[in-house]
Amino acid sequence: MSLPRFNPFVETLAAPPIPSVFAWTAAYDGRNGPMIDLSQAVPGYPPHPEMLRLLGECAASRAWTGYGPIEGEDALRRAYADHVRGVYDAGIAAANIHITAGCNQAFICAAMAVAGADDAVLMTDPYYFNQETTLAMLGVRTRLAACDPDNGFLPDVEALAAAVTPDVRAIALVSPNNPTGAVYPPRLLGEIYDLCASRGIWLILDETYRDFLPEGAGRPHDLFGRPGWENTLIGLYSFSKSFCIPGHRLGAITAGTAAVEQIAKIMDNMQICPPRAAQAAVATALPALAGWREENRREIARRAIALRETMAAAAGWKIGAVGAYFAFIGHPFSGVASADVAERLAKKAGVLCLPGSYFGPGQEGYLRFAFANADADTIALLRQRLSGFTLD
């Protein structure tokens, strides 16, 4: 009589990283003041009162208690299609949108739509850890192409091209990047799109942090306007960061209708439909709170400036990359594991961030700071905490 086993693809995964990091806070004695939490990417400001009012109103209504369309509420698909059309100046319709319960779910659906066990997906190193663990638990192989720190952690098209083995079904990118914050230029994204199109593979592009691109940066890229984009591109997005409502779990996929059809089959099995009341609320808030989101874009930009100033004065520390929402920070302790640095930084200095090693095998020299979580005054406190920090 033997005990049943777990799926080895799941059992061999490490425990989810964020709760492990949160556990370090209990050991910080508060000597430098309150913990500065730069770990999980959550906006440090509250949702707009109108957002909360809408969420409450919709959740109290019987209208949203039944099952809804698998692909999402028509009103939100239309509102988001309008939004996407404006951002990219491209002909996106409601039929191109599939609503999900957050962007992790958008990624797993997109990944499953194009790759099964023993297929492979090509990612950058560093990568967003949940994308790597999602593929691993599905038995999908991961290929990695390193990003050069000396090039601001931008992906290298030659390196990507060389890593497209015959089993690769897609390249998965995140821009603005998590963890580095790097914003991929439109031309670079265009070259990677061309690579995918020429090799007959998908480009899965996660743009969760798109709303925090610098003001006046122009279109993030022109890919949704290219003829036949539906046969190459799958775009991912999250309402969590822009509306400060991650607890309500809402994200979106923008894709060709054939891909939406495949994803609906997956979502029917995974969830039947996304949570409805929040969809109804965000459908109204998306146009209504556009001005508020612009203010937040400027606020996050001020925080990026504050971070640059702070880090310039922290001896031995350097910014590897900084952009929308995140910075990838080189720590001064050469040869020490990034997890050890991050753990001691939390417990001794009161700065909570994620080790570079969570984002790929080549990232031991770095830490991810989700600087958007903290206001400029709090970011200014980092200088003292980092400058005075030693490992002993």
Add this chain to the structure above:
Amino acid sequence: MSLPRFNPFVETLAAPPIPSVFAWTAAYDGRNGPMIDLSQAVPGYPPHPEMLRLLGECAASRAWTGYGPIEGEDALRRAYADHVRGVYDAGIAAANIHITAGCNQAFICAAMAVAGADDAVLMTDPYYFNQETTLAMLGVRTRLAACDPDNGFLPDVEALAAAVTPDVRAIALVSPNNPTGAVYPPRLLGEIYDLCASRGIWLILDETYRDFLPEGAGRPHDLFGRPGWENTLIGLYSFSKSFCIPGHRLGAITAGTAAVEQIAKIMDNMQICPPRAAQAAVATALPALAGWREENRREIARRAIALRETMAAAAGWKIGAVGAYFAFIGHPFSGVASADVAERLAKKAGVLCLPGSYFGPGQEGYLRFAFANADADTIALLRQRLSGFTLD
């Protein structure tokens, strides 16, 4: 230059069945009165006003806008553990509970925790179609053991035992059953549990319709009280039916802490956390609305009686099984595909239900009636609609 392909495990799945069936309603001209919708399992009565008030209050609060624990809110895990402890008279703690966004998600998480591509899961024929398609899209093989209509569609332990090939990692059961409504007796569940334990495989037991068991039926089974149950049993549940809130997407897994740990890794990738405001609301409603749920249990029992009366008077039609929520109805058109019967029944007679073929290869002679959707007066109308129905 070739176009990228979709994952064949997904591409070969049929389109989600419920929307296809809904599409038939447009072709019904209303000649017999309003469509009687017995298709999707949704309660035909509204949620309790206090449930809506709680949902609205929690959704309007900033307290639930951030990310929450992957495993679910502590308050709901505790409240549901208390509930489960009461139902089964067993030592279930909050640490044994993982909250999910509905029971389909509970199933995919449980399945992924124990089986990967090229493993197999053993199901009954008929099965709940989303469980079959979930396994198929993961590349998990399905083995089937037929249920005998002459034995009320109860699974046969010998048939299950014979179907446990070496690649089978789990048996997946639903009791009360979807689609048949059959309630599996505690002793039968005990025998299947023993089979699983002796063969070193998991028993995944979906009890979504548990709250609609006949009054005074006693404990559904004693499995959560067995020594070492954590190494064999994974229980699934949905708050959707009992609280009439499927649109808010909440379900639960009851399992050993080692299984909860594996499932948390999956859920982190799939969703980060379940929708939080609804969890907070249901944590309060679970004890508060116990009396209301008992009333509903009695109401559904009255509907089952009404269905038995109606069907006894519908010539040529027979009840294959009837129980909590569902009945599996033998139609009189021998040799005609169940999808053809269901489609014409919808378009001509104004009765919407699901074809037996959606639930397994051996079920062409049957239709699933989700009779709990309709009140007793509406169910009484079925007699006339069915008796007067012909295929031409």
